[in-house]
Amino acid sequence: MYAGLQELGVANGEDLKETLTNCTEPLKAIEQFQTENGVLLPSLQSALPFLDLHGTPRLEFHQSVFDELREKLLERVSAIALEGKVEERYKKLEDLLEKSFSLVKMPSIQPVVMCVMKHLPKVPEKKLKLVMADKDLYKACAVEVKRQIWQDNQALFGDEVSPLLKQYILEKENILFSNDISVLHNFFSPSPKARRQGEVVQKLTQMIGKNVKLYDMVLQFLRTLFLRTRNVHYCTLRAELLMSLHDLEISEICTVDPCHKFTWCLDACIREKFVDNKRARELQGFLDGVKKGQEQVLGDLSMILCDPFAINTLALSTIRHLQDLVGQDTLPRESPDLLLLLRMLSLGQGAWDMIDSQVFKEPKMEAELITKFLPMLMSFVVDDHTFNVDQKLPSEEKGPIPYPSTIPEAFTKFLQENRIACEIGLYYILHITKQRNKNAFLRLLPALGEFLSYLLFFICFPCLGDPGGQLIYMGDFFTGKQFASVHCGV
Numbered sequence: 001m002y003a004g005l006q007e008l009g010v011a012n013g014e015d016l017k018e019t020l021t022n023c024t025e026p027l028k029a030i031e032q033f034q035t036e037n038g039v040l041l042p043s044l045q046s047a048l049p050f051l052d053l054h055g056t057p058r059l060e061f062h063q064s065v066f067d068e069l070r071e072k073l074l075e076r077v078s079a080i081a082l083e084g085k086v087e088e089r090y091k092k093l094e095d096l097l098e099k100s101f102s103l104v105k106m107p108s109i110q111p112v113v114m115c116v117m118k119h120l121p122k123v124p125e126k127k128l129k130l131v132m133a134d135k136d137l138y139k140a141c142a143v144e145v146k147r148q149i150w151q152d153n154q155a156l157f158g159d160e161v162s163p164l165l166k167q168y169i170l171e172k173e174n175i176l177f178s179n180d181i182s183v184l185h186n187f188f189s190p191s192p193k194a195r196r197q198g199e200v201v202q203k204l205t206q207m208i209g210k211n212v213k214l215y216d217m218v219l220q221f222l223r224t225l226f227l228r229t230r231n232v233h234y235c236t237l238r239a240e241l242l243m244s245l246h247d248l249e250i251s252e253i254c255t256v257d258p259c260h261k262f263t264w265c266l267d268a269c270i271r272e273k274f275v276d277n278k279r280a281r282e283l284q285g286f287l288d289g290v291k292k293g294q295e296q297v298l299g300d301l302s303m304i305l306c307d308p309f310a311i312n313t314l315a316l317s318t319i320r321h322l323q324d325l326v327g328q329d330t331l332p333r334e335s336p337d338l339l340l341l342l343r344m345l346s347l348g349q350g351a352w353d354m355i356d357s358q359v360f361k362e363p364k365m366e367a368e369l370i371t372k373f374l375p376m377l378m379s380f381v382v383d384d385h386t387f388n389v390d391q392k393l394p395s396e397e398k399g400p401i402p403y404p405s406t407i408p409e410a411f412t413k414f415l416q417e418n419r420i421a422c423e424i425g426l427y428y429i430l431h432i433t434k435q436r437n438k439n440a441f442l443r444l445l446p447a448l449g450e451f452l453s454y455l456l457f458f459i460c461f462p463c464l465g466d467p468g469g470q471l472i473y474m475g476d477f478f479t480g481k482q483f484a485s486v487h488c489g490v
Contacts, residue, residue, distance in 0.1 A: 019033060034058075039062070039065060048061075066108065070108070070109075070111065070112060073112050074111065074112060074115050077093070077096070077112065077115045077116055077119065078115065078119070080092050080093060080096075080119075081093065081119035090120065090121070093116055093119055093120050094120065094124075096116050097113070097116045097117060097120065097123070097124075097127070100112060100113050100116065101113060101127055104130075104131075104137060105134075105136075105137070110140060114140060114141055114142060114145070115142075117131075117141060117142070117144075117145045118141075118142040118144045118145060119144075122148070123145060123148055128145075128148055128149055131145065131149065132149050132153070132156070143206060143207060143209070144209070146160075146207075147207070147208075147209055147211050147214060150207075150214055150217075151211060151213045151214055154217055157214065157217055158217075158221065160207065161204070161207070161217075161218060161221060162221075164200045164203055164204060165200075165221065165222075165225065165234075165237070167199075167200055168198075168200040168201075168233065168237055169231060169233050169234075171198070171200070172233045172236070173233075175187060188273075188308075188309060188312050191271055192240070192243065192267050192270050192271055192309070193243075193247070193271070195240060195309075196240040196241075196243055196244045196247070198240075200237075201237070201240050201241060201244050202244070204218060204241055204244075205241065205244045205245060205248065208241075208245070208253070209250075210250055210252040210253065212252060212253055212256055215245070215253050215257075218241065219238065219300070222234045222235075222237060222238045222303075223299070223303070223355055226303065226351075226352065226355065227352065227355055227356055230352055232306055232307065232308055233308075234303075235303045235304065235306040235307040235308075235351065236307045236308060236309060238300070238303050238304060238307070239263055239266075239267070239304045239307050239309075239310070242254075242257060242259065242260060242263050243263060243264070243267050246260065246263075246264060258294070258297045258300070259297065259300045259301055259304055261286060262283065262286040262287075262301060262304070263304050265279055265282045265283055265286070266283065266304065266305075266310055266313075269283075269313050269317075270309050270310060270312075270313045273312075273313055273316055274313065274316065274317050274320065275313065275314065275317040275337070275340075275341060277337060280336075280337045280340050280341075283340065283344065284336075284340050286301075287301070287343070287344075287347075287362075295360040295361060296360050297360075298347070298354065298360045298361070298362065299351075299354055299355050299360055301347065302347045302348060302350060302351035302354050302355070303351050303355070305344050305345075305347050305348030305351065306348040306349070306351035306352075307348075310344075310348060311345070311348055311423070314341050314344055314345050314348070315345065315423055315424060315426075315427040316427060317341055318338065318341045318342070318345070318424055318427070319424070319427050319428055319431050321335060321337060321338045321341065322338070322374065322377060322378055322381065323381060325338070325378065326378050326381050326382060326385070331375065332370050332371075332374040332375065332378070333370050333371060338374075339370070342365060342369070342370065342420060343362070343365065345420050345423060345424075346362070346363045346365055346420055347362055347363065349363075349419045349420060349423070350362075350363040366418060368414075369414070369418060369420060369421055372410065372414075373410075373411070373414045373418070373421045373424075374424075376408060376410070376411050376414075377411075377424065377425075377428060380407075380428070380440065380443070380444075383403075383404050384437065384439070384440050386401065387401060387403045387404075387439065403439040403443070404443060405442070405443055406443070407443060407444065407446070407447055411447065412446075412447050415447055425444075425447065428444075429441070429444055429448060432444070
């Protein structure tokens with residue numbers, strides 16, 4: 001309680017105890033102690049007996065004076081940190097810290113010492129070590145001081161960050177494994193900006209502040225955990241953290257992260273759930289701009305593209321582009337925007353392999369994905385349109401065109417062997433379930449069984465939340481006689 005007072009030459013309780021133990025007249029000794037250590041204002045001496053008459057203890061009076069002085073001192077410290085030249089104000093704060101640090105363990109003075117340290121951009125290393133070694137002091141110091149401790153103590157920083165990362169993953173999994181269909185169905189509904197207002201992202205943002213070294217540490221934690229667990233939610237957090245710092249205009253970090261502008265552009269696409277032509281050109285410019293010798297940035301770009309929210313946007317945009325190409329009589333290989341979407345999907349799907357192998361080069365795209373698989377998928381769209389137009393014709397003009405019930409074996413093989421084909425196939429099924437297109441769904445149902453187990457474990461399984469929800473809303477169809485008779489032999 002009185003730690004440090006003796007170092008400053010200020011009498012404390014122990015001094016009074018020793019005085020009373022060795023004196024012959026205790027009352028005079030107490031009076032002398034009060035005179036020497038009380039508030040030294042001549043005008044006050046005559047007023048104190050007046051407080052005695054009102055039964056106000058001297059302790060209460062001195063405590064109120066002390067509290068007022070402490071508040072004034074805290075205000076003054078904060079003012080010093082903002083006034084005058086940088087060198088001068090920091091010199092004043094350093095001098096004040098030197099004089100007051102011995103009182104840091106005294107509860108009543110501790111807030112002042114912590115306030116001084118908070119406003120110093122570089123606290124002397126010796127004092128930082130003393131704070132770090134004392135659990136109570138470490139807990140009491142401001143995050144600005146902790147940042148200075150953390151930047152040279154990665155293990156300690158990891159201990160602080162680890163519970164937050166676990167909390168983040170748990171929150172995501174609680175949504176995915178929720179029994180509430182509306183919660184699962186709306187997994188992709190919140191805007192990117194709304195998502196990064198979450199507790200974990202905000203805490204991490206505060207812990208990092210403008211410290212590039214701490215930011216790099218967090219990114220390394222995320223890479224390591226993604227590599228260890230294959231959990232794509234770490235990719236989401238990597239993008240959300242960068243954009244949270246972007247929202248606060250932390251230029252010290254945003255300007256040195258080579259993924260910033262790419263992530264910013266992709267964030268706008270995720271918000272719209274579509275990659276338009278203008279943003280597609282910007283994204284392509286960023287990818288093409290990776291220079292020789294800087295290929296390592298592809299590892300971080302692939303993590304950002306492996307974010308389920310990015311995958312969702314890219315896949316939805318791919319399906320929409322394929323539909324547009326059908327109307328334009330254009331082949332997939334003739335669409336630069338579609339090829340870019342496939343390129344980004346491939347980069348995202350290859351994120352884990354790239355970081356694991358440390359071979360930073362874009363995965364080679366299979367030509368047959370573009371020349372065979374996507375045209376097959378477009379042919380399904382054409383079959384669907386043809387059948388729908390035929391059904392709208394007058395009965396005498398209708399041709400004997402039944403809805404196709406089979407799919408090429410090559411299509412199923414693509415789903416089994418190609419990650420991107422599997423992803424696009426899943427989103428095409430999502431598309432037709434949203435339209436409640438029973439004929440198209442029945443046609444593709446056998447293929448769904450071929451790659452469902454693969455999807456559950458290797459492809460961004462949060463996406464299943466959306467189709468799963470859509471299938472539930474088609475429950476009347478699945479319990480009907482048509483479905484049972486055709487697919488269950490009933």
